[in-house]
Amino acid sequence: MKSLLKFRVLILFLTTVFMVSCDDIEPIDSDLQIPVNNPNNPNNPTDPVATASFKAKIDGVLWTAESSAALIGGNLMAINATIGGDNGESFSFLIDGVATGTYPANDNLLTYSPAGTDFGWTSSNFDNPTENTGSITITNINTVAKTISGTFTFKGYWSEYPNTIAPKNITEGVFENVPYEDYVDPANDTFFAKVNGVEFVETDILAVTVNEVIGIGAANTNDQSISVGVKETITPGTYPITGNIATDMVQATYKLNATTSLASNSGTVTVTSITADRVIGTFSFTVVDGTTTYTISEGAFDVEY
Numbered sequence: 001m002k003s004l005l006k007f008r009v010l011i012l013f014l015t016t017v018f019m020v021s022c023d024d025i026e027p028i029d030s031d032l033q034i035p036v037n038n039p040n041n042p043n044n045p046t047d048p049v050a051t052a053s054f055k056a057k058i059d060g061v062l063w064t065a066e067s068s069a070a071l072i073g074g075n076l077m078a079i080n081a082t083i084g085g086d087n088g089e090s091f092s093f094l095i096d097g098v099a100t101g102t103y104p105a106n107d108n109l110l111t112y113s114p115a116g117t118d119f120g121w122t123s124s125n126f127d128n129p130t131e132n133t134g135s136i137t138i139t140n141i142n143t144v145a146k147t148i149s150g151t152f153t154f155k156g157y158w159s160e161y162p163n164t165i166a167p168k169n170i171t172e173g174v175f176e177n178v179p180y181e182d183y184v185d186p187a188n189d190t191f192f193a194k195v196n197g198v199e200f201v202e203t204d205i206l207a208v209t210v211n212e213v214i215g216i217g218a219a220n221t222n223d224q225s226i227s228v229g230v231k232e233t234i235t236p237g238t239y240p241i242t243g244n245i246a247t248d249m250v251q252a253t254y255k256l257n258a259t260t261s262l263a264s265n266s267g268t269v270t271v272t273s274i275t276a277d278r279v280i281g282t283f284s285f286t287v288v289d290g291t292t293t294y295t296i297s298e299g300a301f302d303v304e305y
Helices: 004-014
Strands: 044-048 053-058 061-064 067-073 076-083 089-096 101-104 109-113 134-142 147-158 168-182 190-195 204-210 213-219 225-231 237-241 250-255 261-263 266-274 278-289 292-304
Touching (some): 109 147, 109 168, 134 168, 190 213, 190 225, 204 292, 225 278, 225 292, 237 250, 250 266, 250 278, 250 292, 261 278
Antiparallel strands (some): 053 061, 053 168, 089 109, 147 168, 190 292, 204 213, 213 225, 225 250, 237 266, 250 261, 266 278, 278 292
């Protein structure tokens, strides 16, 4: 049960696709590894940009980051702020969108993690996923200076399940002039699937590992996505999808549109090869929306994570 909530959060977020993935970028984890404050404009190194800042109150106590950074790509913004570097305290945000505006906390992923642990307080309530836990507002994206600014507030629930740690209230969150980089998909990843016999034509392929779980997915231009999650400890073989996130080694979801994500409780995932940084496999599953069944078939992935 150790990583049950993070497994669930990962699968739910993958259905809103896109996630970033490369050798040293894991944006859901508290150890989000992206280049920290660059004092210069990356497009023009001789032009200084405003100093980045990131702060919030955690149960009324002021928290101020030592470093902060962001990535923007596909339909995702990833923002990270830390004290103490790797394995230190951190805030990590994954936002399903790349424009200014307000985003609900429970539909995205906002996390505060203390030092020395893979767990933290997230903006999703495992027992009540629809709870309005707060929001994050992107107030400015400066595409010339490559900086992002905004505000946030959310109620965080501990990510280890069963949850015996009290929630935390994150208030008065403000980040200004956080430098961001543009993210480009790895060119050597492949993904294929059919939905009711019609090829799913993806525009983004993604893979990310989070706390013993590898998430693989793809999105198209119609705000639809297909995602598969497998435990990082998995070995080659065929595994059933039953919908029981507490016991299944694999999960799968089909996002039908911007508001409807359908988790599968019937299907299989076959892992044919897995190494320290790459996983290859096939999958098929069904999901149901009311009286309509969607069959995902001929699924295949070969991705770096």
